[in-house]
Amino acid sequence: MSAMLNRALFFAPAIVLAILTGNAYAAGMLPETSVILINVAEGEGVINVTNTDDQAALLYTSLEHLPDDPDHILIVTPPVARVEAGDKQLVRFIVQSEQPITTQRLKRVNFEGIPQKTADGSTKIAVTVRQNLPVLITPADLPAKSAPWTELSWSVDGQTLTVKNDSRYVVRLNQQVTILPANVTLTLPQPHVLPGQAHHLELPANARLGAGTTLRIYPVNTYGFAVDPFDAPLNT
Template identity: 50%
Template sequence: MTMFFTCARYLTQAGIGAIALFLALQVRADGMIPDTSVVIVHEADGEAAVSVTNSDASLALLHVTIEDIPEDKEALVFVTPPLARVEASTTQLVRFILQTEKPLLTQRLKRVIFEGIPQGKPAPESGHARVGVTVRQNLPLILHPKGLAPNRTPWTDLQWSLEGGKLNVRNDTPYVVRLAQEVQLLPSAGQAMLPKTYVLPGEHISVSAPEGAATHVRFQPATVYGFAVPHYEAPIKP
């Protein structure tokens, strides 16, 4: 799970002595915690729901936004509520509703951001400064077509080739494949770097590769929920 941190500073100045300033700093991590590492909306259901817990000790606003990836800007899903007041240690249900005019043919990838905005923070004690840290969680959002069977190992169907100093990977499947960016070439032990951590359905990616004989690639796949699995070796086809 990828997390981005936003810091909001709450500072109170104590006395400044003639020689030095003594300031005690308290740091507290707050945040909205979803009950999943990836949001999957099944077309057959039309929507999905995620429970988000306010782990802060005080009221906070939950702000949920959906972001397009650069390769797919089509508006396919909306969230409700996009903004909600969530009391300390309570849970808010967030719904993701599919809105498509045509049936989905492949899995589609978006991103969803859960952000907690602290409200009504008490004033820090005299002589102390407090830094409030809110956790901004950025998770994958996958739209799954109706009738498409689950595939727990879609990376096994990636097609790899090597030509003219370029390593090519092609995804002819209807599944989004998640993997680490670093790829090893075997047996030459050279390395190549993919530009991102996913390969979309129908996508072809070409990157520079070191010179040398290579018959296989070795890479680190991830499950649909983002958990790393053992390295996988795939043949490089002519």
């Protein structure tokens, strides 16, 4: 159980413990990638999810809309499917939007496997692992960009530091920001900056930003893996 559970934890922060009917076992649905990429030109994106358990289970797939991007522009199918032990289930994400999609959009998806009840009626504790993955939707005319975090602009007004994303790309990054050379650390409210979005951070009372100040951020790439820190200039 440990190897599967460790890998599940890497992809998903949420674990649901369900006491079904004491032996312990894990019901694991394992997605083939750590992110779902959808190009609007293709109309949909797909992913295979494998039932790594030794018995059949139900795969529940549900979309999660961010508070800062609540539009329902995707349909997932099938939302529920029975997957035999060791088998794969193809899950489709179909783009359905009344308005043209002109910027990258970010959603999240939950995959959860619910084991079937035991036939002999024995008491077991089932550990179901819910995996939560990002879904990145890209407009048809938007070229791939390996380092979209270079598009962020940073400015200061009094004791307020503002980061703004004027690009059409979603920027995902660690929430920690280090101000150099002062070595002051601030925390972003979200692990992303969406197109057109701005975050405002209050500076400590003793912080003074001026010429030569840079903001060290810790981006992640398209697949959610950390890359080298990036030092962004401050627009004074």
